[in-house]
Amino acid sequence: MNAPRRAAGPRASQRTNPGLRVTLSALGVALAASATALGAVSLRVARTVVRPAGRRPDTRIVRLDAAAQTITLGRSPDTVLPGRYGLFTVGSADYLRVGSIVGEDEDTVTRKLLTHVPADGDLAAEAAFSGWYFDKPDDLLLPFQSIDIDTGVGACPAWEFPAHGDTDVWVIQVHGRGTTRSETLRAVPVFHALGISSLVVSYRNDGDAPRSPSGTYALGATEWRDIDAAIGYARRHGARRVLLMGWSMGGALSLQAALESPHADVIAGLVLDSPVVDWRTVLNFQGRAMRLPAPVIALAERTLASNWGATALRSGEPIPLDRLDGVSRAAELRHPVLILHSDDDGFVPADASHALAQARPDLVTMETFTVARHTKLWNYDETRWTSAIQEWIRGQGLARD
Structure with missing residues (x-):
């Protein structure tokens, strides 16, 4: 008579290493967190697209020379463009028109000011550069x-x-x-x-x-x-x-x-x-x-x-x-x-x-x-x-x- 067989233990494929279980759990949490973060960022992007937004400053005013009728702006892809443009000043009702470039260096661009500004004019340091030119x-x-x-x-x-x-x-x-x-x-x-x-x-x-x-x-x-x-x-x-x-x-x-x-x-x-x-x-x-x-x-x-x-x-x-x-x-x-x-x-x-x-x-x-x-x-x-x-x-x- 054959000896009774001992009950087989768990198959290797069914056994779960405790360390692996912890790793998989952490990975699941990370993936869930990543998915949540991805969804949150995507929702923020979509919300930005549909929500009306006002004008935002994108230009730095470095200097205004009322006597010379020039204004010096921070250098950017927009402020170096040839032609005539507008400038919305932050915290002020002033809308300035600017013309040709009369000087520039690595950091700034000086343009002709086409709008009269009093000698004691005080402008904020930020503005929005605009293609409008005419504002009314x-x-x-x-x-x-x-x-x-x-x-x-x-x-x-x-x-x-x-x-x-x-x-x-x-x-x-x-x-x-x-x-x-x-x-x-x-x-x-x-x-x-x-x-x-x-x-x-x-x-x-x-x-x-x-x-x-x-x-x-x-x-x-x-x-x-x-x-x-x-x-x-x-x-x-x-x-x-x-x-x-x-x-x-x-x-x-x-x-x-x-x-x-x-x-x-x-x-x-x-x-x-x-x-x-x-x-x-x-x-x-x-x-x-x-x-x-x-x-x-x-x-x-x-x-x-x-x-x-x-x-x-x-x-x-x-x-x-x-x-x-x-x-x-x-x-x-x-x-x-x-x-x-x-x-x-x-x-x-x-x-x-x-x-x-x-x-x-x-x-x-x-x-x-x-x-x-x-x-x-x-x-x-x-x-x-x-x-x-x-x-x-x-x-x-x-x-x-």
């Missing part, structure tokens, strides 16, 4: 009136600059993210000289217009309706052909209006300056600039586009990034488009603009700049910028001159 409609020395445009969120203020004489061609100027309608004033004289009336508009949550219920940006998904209301206003006041000119995020709004508006039949074309054509391209570019891991950027995009993200962000509705992608919707375009974009924009990369031009060469004309950076093309090379718009407008048969 009176600066243009053109007739205008302040109006309100009825929209789904209330009355949105606008400035109307009528052309000399009768015209049925209007242009609606749409500013970018984090700015106001004054950003677009630079373009008004160009269209005025072509016999075109200008409507400089505001839209929900921009600081001039009423807030939406959520108080957040939808990146063009809802704001285009305010542009549509402006088109309706223009039609009721004699417009039969309407141009949309969008700057930065205003480009996204203009594209959405062209694709979605019930008034699309009167849209004669689009002029886009440094436009957001695809938000994912911008988010990826900005994320890389901030050295964020790719998973953080991807999760931020999913947050923006999801129902759970809308709840977390309190944005009301998910943001349809697919529908805001002008390149993927290129086949739907029906109107001629002029894009002006700098290849070293520094904020909104020109990649999607080039992609749209390549996808629809029958409709899209691309005018590429370098050095000019974001929405500062007029400032950097006013002659070329103006000529490009004038030639394109005349080519569309929209000029009265």
Whole structure:
């Protein structure tokens, strides 16, 4: 008779080393903490995208010489740009205009001051460098009136600059993210000289217009309706052909209006300056600039586009990034488009603009700049910028001159 077999002990594969168990537990905690951190950073990125933000200082004022009419600024990619610019001073109502560079070294840039400042003028050490140049409609020395445009969120203020004489061609100027309608004033004289009336508009949550219920940006998904209301206003006041000119995020709004508006039949074309054509391209570019891991950027995009993200962000509705992608919707375009974009924009990369031009060469004309950076093309090379718009407008048969 065989001897009874002893009960077998645990198999080696079933035995767990106590040290390994501790290591795995610690790894699980670390992974959970990493996932939590990734989610928190992604949520913060998404929240930054949708929350309206005011102007932030980005320039250091080193010295003001009222006698010589010069101002010395800290050196940066913006402050070394040739041309005419604006300077918002922190803690002061002063808006300064600066002109050509008259001196520079490794740390500073001295520019001609085009605004009179009293000799005892006291400016803060920080300012915001701007491409606006004109900060109020009176600066243009053109007739205008302040109006309100009825929209789904209330009355949105606008400035109307009528052309000399009768015209049925209007242009609606749409500013970018984090700015106001004054950003677009630079373009008004160009269209005025072509016999075109200008409507400089505001839209929900921009600081001039009423807030939406959520108080957040939808990146063009809802704001285009305010542009549509402006088109309706223009039609009721004699417009039969309407141009949309969008700057930065205003480009996204203009594209959405062209694709979605019930008034699309009167849209004669689009002029886009440094436009957001695809938000994912911008988010990826900005994320890389901030050295964020790719998973953080991807999760931020999913947050923006999801129902759970809308709840977390309190944005009301998910943001349809697919529908805001002008390149993927290129086949739907029906109107001629002029894009002006700098290849070293520094904020909104020109990649999607080039992609749209390549996808629809029958409709899209691309005018590429370098050095000019974001929405500062007029400032950097006013002659070329103006000529490009004038030639394109005349080519569309929209000029009265």
